[in-house]
Amino acid sequence: MKSPIKTTILTDIEGTTSSISFVKDVLFPYARERLPAFVAAHGDEPQVRALLDQVATEHGTMCDDRMIVETLQGWIDEDRKHTALKTLQGMIWSAGYAHGDFTAPLYPDVAPALRSWHAQGHPLAVYSSGSVPAQQLLFSHSDAGDLAPLFSHYFDTEVGHKRDAGSYRVIVERLGRPPQDIVFLSDVVEELDAAREAGMRTVLLDRREDYPQPRLGDATHGHVRVESFSAIHPH
Numbered sequence: 157m158k159s160p161i162k163t164t165i166l167t168d169i170e171g172t173t174s175s176i177s178f179v180k181d182v183l184f185p186y187a188r189e190r191l192p193a194f195v196a197a198h199g200d201e202p203q204v205r206a207l208l209d210q211v212a213t214e215h216g217t218m219c220d221d222r223m224i225v226e227t228l229q230g231w232i233d234e235d236r237k238h239t240a241l242k243t244l245q246g247m248i249w250s251a252g253y254a255h256g257d258f259t260a261p262l263y264p265d266v267a268p269a270l271r272s273w274h275a276q277g278h279p280l281a282v283y284s285s286g287s288v289p290a291q292q293l294l295f296s297h298s299d300a301g302d303l304a305p306l307f308s309h310y311f312d313t314e315v316g317h318k319r320d321a322g323s324y325r326v327i328v329e330r331l332g333r334p335p336q337d338i339v340f341l342s343d344v345v346e347e348l349d350a351a352r353e354a355g356m357r358t359v360l361l362d363r364r365e366d367y368p369q370p371r372l373g374d375a376t377h378g379h380v381r382v383e384s385f386s387a388i389h390p391h
């Protein structure tokens with residue numbers, strides 16, 4: 157008998173697998189503080205220079221490295237999901253993980269669910285504003301061990317922004333699955349709205365730690381709402 161197609165699970169990171177506080181209070185300050193030294197040490201490397209030049213172009217005026225660093229630090233403070241910033245942050249976090257300055261905490265329900273879904277044959281993928289290398293670092297240095305091999309695909313803002321339906325259409329194309337066979341997990345209703353517009357199924361993660369007021373009724377925008385991965389049973 158032909159085995160049924162298993163739902164592909166596409167997950168967000170911040171507020172879905174990992175607390176907002178880990179990203180905002182650990183990762184972002186770590187990158188912010190080390191940006192000046194990182195740019196001084198690596199600013200002449202072609203890949204880093206190209207990213208810094210993108211920032212300078214966007215800044216609009218003649219910009220030296222000090223101004224570029226200040227611009228990037230301002231973007232970190234604003235939580236801008238800019239692809240060049242996210243790539244540079246990932247490079248700085250790489251050293252942080254390598255030096256053991258931090259590991260990546262996951263909500264306690266996440267690793268058991270990911271392992272179980274993987275064992276059942278569900279393809280797993282990530283879509284986060286953090287760069288693909290940053291996503292891989294996070295899952296390979298999780299408090300629950302190396303989970304990176306569980307995922308077959310990683311997507312970042314190279315496919316587009318998370319609130320644009322077009323980004324999810326690109327992901328559908330790259331996953332090679334019908335959109336209705338993909339379920340997107342996120343804590344942000346605007347992201348879920350965009351995924352639903354592209355035809356995906358959606359689940360709102362409503363984490364009590366990050367969202368003390370439960371989002372009920374109209375606030376869920378009609379998305380299935382759960383508080384834990386353990387309440388998700390894909391087929």
Ligand SMILES: CSCCC(=O)C(=O)COP(=O)(O)O
Nearest residue numbers: 168169170284285286290291
């Ligand atoms: C890859 S971990 C860092 C996450 C990050 O930089 C970020 O901006 C969070 O975005 P998400 O799309 O995971 O909510």
Ligand SMILES: [Mg+2]
Nearest residue numbers: 168170171343
């Ligand atoms: Mg999120």
